Amino acid sequence: MRENKYLQIYNEYSNQILSGQLVPGTKLPSESELAEAYSTSRETVRKALNLLFREGYIHKIKGRGSFVLDMTRMDFPVTGLISFKEMADTLGTASRTLVERTINETAGSTLARHLQIPPETLVWKVIRAREIEGDRIILDKDYFRADIVPFLSEEIAEGSLYEYLEQELGLKISYAKKLISVEPSTEEDHRLLDLKSYTHIVVVRNYVYLENTVLFQYTESRHRLDKFQFVDFARRVKR
Template identity: 35%
Template sequence: MKARYDSIYLDIRANIENGEYPYQSLLPSESALTQAFGCSHNTIRRALGLLKEKGYVQPVHGKGVRVIWRPRERATFEVGGIESFRETAERNRLSAQTLVTAFDHLVADERISEATGHPVGADLTHVERVRVLDDQALILDQSYFLTSCVPGLTKEIVEGSIYDYLEGELGVVVATSKRTITVEPATEHDRELLDIEGFGYLAVMTSQTFDSKGNMFEYTTSRHRPDTFCFHDTAVRSTV
């Protein structure tokens, strides 16, 4: 069950995204929000803290909480958060489809271990997926799942949402993802599966994802056509 502040965060976020609270405007006061949502000041502060963390608002001393979110023309994949492809598509209001082009089991050898971080000898489930957004094949995912952490994975589950299966069926708590973003030449395999349209380079995000027990259950490389997608994060400067 989600906490109360989560639902308030989602409500305020929706009001920001639909323009009820436009860019550079101030949100209603904390007192007004507690009255509107029928909750405590602490609950509102937690919701506002989450909005700040996600880059929607910025508290301004002596004035209130200012909206700093603006809609972006390109679909964005949040570098600082962890969300499934389906969640990303829904957030960006895009039609989405996953095409599974490879699904097999293997044992990690030294080459795979060096590339992925999975230990030598680990039983892995290898999945290749083409991600289609608004009828264009734009992303190619290569994933290696630790089979012991994702038992019972099938092609049908992969075509839907692996994270729904992990969290809903297996009770896995997805905790942390370490990511690297590079620009790499497009390969012939990319050209076979993606609508590259003459682009010679792709944006590539590599992820190592861990559960709440510290197990690295997934290694994925996502190869993106560069004109359609950007990678977004919100950074906060720390005081020394």
């Protein structure tokens, strides 16, 4: 699928900022320079810069331009949708995915409530442990509506599911509602993760929607307490 020009600009600059190629304080090229470099309009460039601004990558100073913000604090952003592969690439550390289960079966009452579907609806259930630098510290439990995601496999689950969903299936993933809580760890947590002596775990529940506002994925991402800080970026809006 061909990427929109403004998303190309956004992705290239956000990746450069996250990877450290563009250090905090760096001034970005002007709108005119970017429009010429990407053979596009200033309106398209402005759309990309506004997205970088809203996501906390840059700060705009009137009359001076756009400058890179310090992103080192954003270890695991609360806002935004980022896959484990994208996060691991950003961290630059050794990581791997261990697939525990990939199965297609009926939702059942609890999952049906989360996905807002009848209990007899078929869903894909994908359980994966995430290992970073030798420690299994994240347990991802993903559930997808099978009428929207008709096929999954262990091989696909070992890679980036979002890469498969977006590039192979052509799904347009748009936004998510997130709930974060600290809960007692379960037997499954201790079996699949290296929890050490921790008795609690951070649980991030994601309700993920497509561009057409259809809820198609529910995820429980369970994190070891000592390994992550969850951060957000906020701007004060004057009223």
